[in-house]
Amino acid sequence: MYINAGLIGFPLSHSLSPTLHSYFFNVSGLNGGYCCFEVPNTYEIPNTIDIFKKFSFVGFNVTVPYKTEIIKYCDEIYGDALNVGAVNTVHIKNGSLIGYNTDVFGFSKLLESANISLAGKKVVLLGAGGAAKAVITYLNKNCPNILTIANRTVEKGKKLASFCQFETEVLKGFDSLKGCQYDIIINSTSLGLGSEQFPDLGIKQAEAAVDLQYKTSVTPFLANVDAVTKIDGFPMLVWQGSKAFEIWTGHKIQPDMDLLIKNIF
Numbered sequence: 001m002y003i004n005a006g007l008i009g010f011p012l013s014h015s016l017s018p019t020l021h022s023y024f025f026n027v028s029g030l031n032g033g034y035c036c037f038e039v040p041n042t043y044e045i046p047n048t049i050d051i052f053k054k055f056s057f058v059g060f061n062v063t064v065p066y067k068t069e070i071i072k073y074c075d076e077i078y079g080d081a082l083n084v085g086a087v088n089t090v091h092i093k094n095g096s097l098i099g100y101n102t103d104v105f106g107f108s109k110l111l112e113s114a115n116i117s118l119a120g121k122k123v124v125l126l127g128a129g130g131a132a133k134a135v136i137t138y139l140n141k142n143c144p145n146i147l148t149i150a151n152r153t154v155e156k157g158k159k160l161a162s163f164c165q166f167e168t169e170v171l172k173g174f175d176s177l178k179g180c181q182y183d184i185i186i187n188s189t190s191l192g193l194g195s196e197q198f199p200d201l202g203i204k205q206a207e208a209a210v211d212l213q214y215k216t217s218v219t220p221f222l223a224n225v226d227a228v229t230k231i232d233g234f235p236m237l238v239w240q241g242s243k244a245f246e247i248w249t250g251h252k253i254q255p256d257m258d259l260l261i262k263n264i265f
């Protein structure tokens with residue numbers, strides 16, 4: 001049997017997911033494929049779901065900007081998707097759409113693979129968007145001593161803080177971080193992905209800096225931060241994908257990160 005899986009989002013031209021899932025199909029010995037459906041607006045989502053159902057897709061991933069929108073089409077929502085309020089993986093089972101969020105799992109594996117623990121630490125989180133919500137969901141299970149949320153739009157920072165089950169402070173922008181000391185610095189912003197520079201935050205040397213962004217070369221955030229250990233978000237991408245693959249096919253993957261980095265970039 002040929003296994004079909006898909007991805008919806010917009011734009012998708014730079015997506016690494018097809019290469020990633022081809023690798024998963026390969027190593028698990030399954031015959032299947034993963035294709036991108038670039039959906040330009042929300043009105044096209046039902047048609048795309050109909051195609052997935054018609055051609056017996058096992059499921060699909062959901063990326064920006066539809067991770068929240070897709071919830072209304074799901075028959076059930078499970079686990080972390082409920083806490084994050086976003087779905088990045090849909091399993092099509094007997095014609096029903098079951099929504100999951102595997103980003104929280106991806107983030108936990110990212111930290112685990114670098115031997116970084118956030119429990120009891122002084123942590124600063126830059127950004128308060130969708131990716132930050134997955135970080136908070138993880139932190140609610142692995143409470144830091146105190147979390148500082150720094151975000152350009154302070155209202156969004158405050159809203160995010162209301163989901164935290166531990167002590168938080170919220171800062172407007174990044175200026176007041178200068179000269180501060182944190183154990184762990186996490187970047188969940190999209191700042192630096194375009195042509196803008198990532199500012200020098202002036203934070204004292206941290207134990208670890210974790211960027212949810214990834215790049216072949218060092219990411220703009222990691223290039224500008226002082227930390228003993230620096231990790232980017234590539235392993236998170238791989239682990240969230242492997243969990244989606246497992247939900248669809250039942251096959252658990254132990255990804256070879258070095259091989260993937262060599263093949264993907």
Ligand code: ATR
Nearest residue numbers: 127128129130131132151152153156188189190191
């Ligand atoms: P994602 O789903 O990837 O988290 P998002 O929800 O759009 O994407 O969130 C992007 C985050 O990056 C937000 O915290 C955003 O700050 P605002 O809440 O003020 O919009 C932050 N961000 C994006 N561009 C930025 C910039 N140029 N300077 C500072 N923060 C920026």
